[in-house]
Amino acid sequence: MLSFWPTSGGASSSSTAPPITPSSYRMHASGTSIDRPRPAECTATEDSKSARSDRRITVLSVVEQSTGVLGTVLSNPVGAAVAGISTTSLAALLWWRYFRRIPTAEYVTPAVLKYRKVLVGRVVTVGDADGFRFHHTPGPPFLRDWLNPWPPRVRSKNAKPGTRTRLVRETISVRIAGVDAPESAHFGKPAQPYSKEAKDFLTSMVQSPSSPDNLTAPKKSFFSSASSSAPAHTSNDVSTKVVWLYPSHIDQYKRLVATPYVWEPPYVLGKTNVSLAMVKQGLATVYRSAGADYGQATWWARFWRKSTTGLTALERAETKAKRQKTGMWSLGKNFESPEDYKKRIKGEA
Numbered sequence: 001m002l003s004f005w006p007t008s009g010g011a012s013s014s015s016t017a018p019p020i021t022p023s024s025y026r027m028h029a030s031g032t033s034i035d036r037p038r039p040a041e042c043t044a045t046e047d048s049k050s051a052r053s054d055r056r057i058t059v060l061s062v063v064e065q066s067t068g069v070l071g072t073v074l075s076n077p078v079g080a081a082v083a084g085i086s087t088t089s090l091a092a093l094l095w096w097r098y099f100r101r102i103p104t105a106e107y108v109t110p111a112v113l114k115y116r117k118v119l120v121g122r123v124v125t126v127g128d129a130d131g132f133r134f135h136h137t138p139g140p141p142f143l144r145d146w147l148n149p150w151p152p153r154v155r156s157k158n159a160k161p162g163t164r165t166r167l168v169r170e171t172i173s174v175r176i177a178g179v180d181a182p183e184s185a186h187f188g189k190p191a192q193p194y195s196k197e198a199k200d201f202l203t204s205m206v207q208s209p210s211s212p213d214n215l216t217a218p219k220k221s222f223f224s225s226a227s228s229s230a231p232a233h234t235s236n237d238v239s240t241k242v243v244w245l246y247p248s249h250i251d252q253y254k255r256l257v258a259t260p261y262v263w264e265p266p267y268v269l270g271k272t273n274v275s276l277a278m279v280k281q282g283l284a285t286v287y288r289s290a291g292a293d294y295g296q297a298t299w300w301a302r303f304w305r306k307s308t309t310g311l312t313a314l315e316r317a318e319t320k321a322k323r324q325k326t327g328m329w330s331l332g333k334n335f336e337s338p339e340d341y342k343k344r345i346k347g348e349a
């Protein structure tokens with residue numbers, strides 16, 4: 001008969017069994033030992049799971065509390081009005097600083113230069129070898145032209161004599177930074193050698209090949225107020241090349257001094273510095289007068305040459321073009337820099 005009460009004798013040996021240790025959990029079967037998880041490891045795993053669960057609960061509780069507070073604020077007419085005014089003010093501030101179109105250089109103030117480090121747009125017309133008119137087109141890439149239609153070159157029928165065209169009133173006059181190109185013929189003054197070649201090269205860099213210099217309004221959008229009497233546009237009237245301007249300052253002639261960049265093959269090397277490209281072709285010299293700006297140095301120039309501006313790259317390109325007699329450097333003894341040419345013309349006046 002089985003008894004559940006303690007017995008003496010041989011059965012009492014069970015009361016003297018050694019205490020249970022972690023090693024007593026081992027089971028030997030067929031010469032192979034199988035270890036069960038140790039109590040300490042189980043406790044650590046459970047603690048980590050509990051901590052993750054607590055964090056999730058905390059995040060969810062914060063979200064729920066924030067949603068509840070927001071709902072409480074918006075349910076109140078005063079709170080809803082304050083939230084609406086704050087959102088509208090923030091959106092207006094962001095638009096004014098980063099997305100507002102700049103029509104002319106007169107709108108480029110020091111405050112604008114503080115926040116607008118890059119201006120994106122297209123070149124409407126090239127005036128000479130170191131300047132052009134730039135139409136600023138901010139906004140998403142696929143909506144820039146629709147939101148900011150080009151101004152027509154024609155003058156309206158009711159315009160008074162001497163009135164500037166919208167091409168002038170709605171575009172920025174840009175002076176290329178860091179370089180001085182050969183002077184074109186102005187006010188009865190003769191043109192410098194290679195002035196035409198320099199202008200043609202600049203035009204090929206900043207405008208698409210199919211866009212002539214007599215541009216018209218490409219299209220009319222909901223935001224356009226162009227006159228219906230403007231000439232019909234064609235697909236070849238619009239420059240499709242996007243230009244990036246890195247502005248510096250406004251000069252004494254109310255021109256925006258900026259370094260232009262364009263995408264040129266091979267595209268993997270990044271955007272092409274137009275100022276540097278002109279110096280490499282021997283169609284411009286480094287501008288060293290007062291108020292000169294040379295843009296920012298490339299990342300490899302900052303790393304290898306410890307340069308902070310683009311002056312070093314421009315001087316190296318000028319030295320190489322002069323040594324190889326490229327462009328206007330091929331004139332030899334008859335070479336006259338644009339700076340010397342302007343001084344001579346000014347002295348003859």
